[in-house]
Amino acid sequence: MIPVAFDYQKAKTVDEAIAALSGGDSKILAGGHSLLPAMKLRLSQPAKLVDIGGIAALKGIKEEDGEIVIGAATTHADIAGNKLIKNYLPFFAEAASVIGDLQVRNYGTIGGSLAHADPAADWPALVLASNAAIEVQGSKGKRRIKATEFFTGLFSNSLQDGEIIIAIRIPLPAEGTKTSYQKFAQPASRFAIVGCAVMRTADGKTNIAFTGVSDNAFRDSGAENAVSGKPLTEEAITASVEAAISGMNVLGDNFASDEYRRHLAKVYLKKALKAVS
Ligand code: FAD
Numbered sequence: 655m656i657p658v659a660f661d662y663q664k665a666k667t668v669d670e671a672i673a674a675l676s677g678g679d680s681k682i683l684a685g686g687h688s689l690l691p692a693m694k695l696r697l698s699q700p701a702k703l704v705d706i707g708g709i710a711a712l713k714g715i716k717e718e719d720g721e722i723v724i725g726a727a728t729t730h731a732d733i734a735g736n737k738l739i740k741n742y743l744p745f746f747a748e749a750a751s752v753i754g755d756l757q758v759r760n761y762g763t764i765g766g767s768l769a770h771a772d773p774a775a776d777w778p779a780l781v782l783a784s785n786a787a788i789e790v791q792g793s794k795g796k797r798r799i800k801a802t803e804f805f806t807g808l809f810s811n812s813l814q815d816g817e818i819i820i821a822i823r824i825p826l827p828a829e830g831t832k833t834s835y836q837k838f839a840q841p842a843s844r845f846a847i848v849g850c851a852v853m854r855t856a857d858g859k860t861n862i863a864f865t866g867v868s869d870n871a872f873r874d875s876g877a878e879n880a881v882s883g884k885p886l887t888e889e890a891i892t893a894s895v896e897a898a899i900s901g902m903n904v905l906g907d908n909f910a911s912d913e914y915r916r917h918l919a920k921v922y923l924k925k926a927l928k929a930v931s
Contacts, residue, residue: 656694658699664705666709668820672793675816679700679701680704682704682706684726685762686761687758706818707727712725713725715728715736724739725820726764729759730753730758730762730767742827743780743824745834749851753776754843754844755844764777765819768822771809773808773868773870773905774846774866776846778863779850779863779865780835781804781824782851783862784833786822788819788823790817791817791820793816798823799813805870829856830855832929834925834926835851835852836850847910847918848866848867848922849865849866851926858885858886864899864923867916874923876898877895877898878894879897880893881927891924895920898923899920
């Protein structure tokens with residue numbers, strides 16, 4: 655449980671962090687709650703860690719140009735307690751408050767979670783359901799990646815070498831939008847065996863995203879089409895539940911078989927749809 659030797663650099667700015675990442679086998683260190691366990695198990699053996707925990711520009715939550723902007727190094731605990739989040743994106747606060755335990759929430763960051771792209775992490779479902787963009791910066795400048803194009807497989811994403819997530823940008827939800835995040839948690843770690851995030855506007859446009867179910871979190875267009883723009887009647891909810899997880903490769907492990915996970919996903923979708931009706 656001891657990692658191989660590595661160099662350590664604490665960056666003061668994003669530019670300094672990007673420069674430190676170039677050349678050599680370096681990795682960003684944020685909250686360390688996914689990276690350090692992987693290093694202790696020697697699943698990850700970077701030659702250098704570039705600590706972004708002291709970069710003020712990567713922390714905090716603000717409203718800007720019609721978007722909620724969450725700095726990548728903002729902790730789960732800070733998101734759970736934030737007034738803007740509670741007001742505009744209450745399911746972000748719900749999800750943040752049930753991540754791991756107090757220590758994980760006080761150290762772990764939203765940017766670290768998205769970059770790590772654990773199939774059982776909570777944030778991927780939330781950024782997908784809220785039409786978020788992941789803002790990244792590298793040596794060639796900044797770009798935005800739509801959440802729907804960010805998660806590419808098991809622990810994989812569309813970041814290019816040397817790019818850092820700097821913020822998560824979520825369009826301000828329209829008046830009357832309702833949200834819900836429902837999770838069946840692994841009882842020890844609290845990771846999602848199944849997590850379902852739903853955002854529904856006043857005129858019925860409904861976004862549905864799952865985590866925990868497959869190699870990476872995903873939007874479920876079959877489930878969405880069954881309820882989008884329609885009243886959330888029992889029949890519509892049943893149709894959505896029946897359509898959900900169609901054609902997906904569902905994970906099975908010692909916590910939940912693929913058949914049980916598929917069943918749970920439908921149960922948790924139903925709970926989320928009821929919560930926004
Ligand atoms: P780190 O561990 O520092 O980094 C993780 C990876 O992301 C590394 O590869 C790192 O290089 C990269 N990285 C970090 N920040 C950036 C960035 N800004 N740009 C580019 N790359 C970056 N998660 C859940 O979702 N739900 C849970 O219930 C849950 N329970 C947990 C329980 C325990 C006991 C533990 C230890 C972890 C749990 N987690 C859970 C994971 C936790 O949320 C992690 O903190 C999170 O996944 C990673 O965030 P971090 O800031 O710790 O990142």
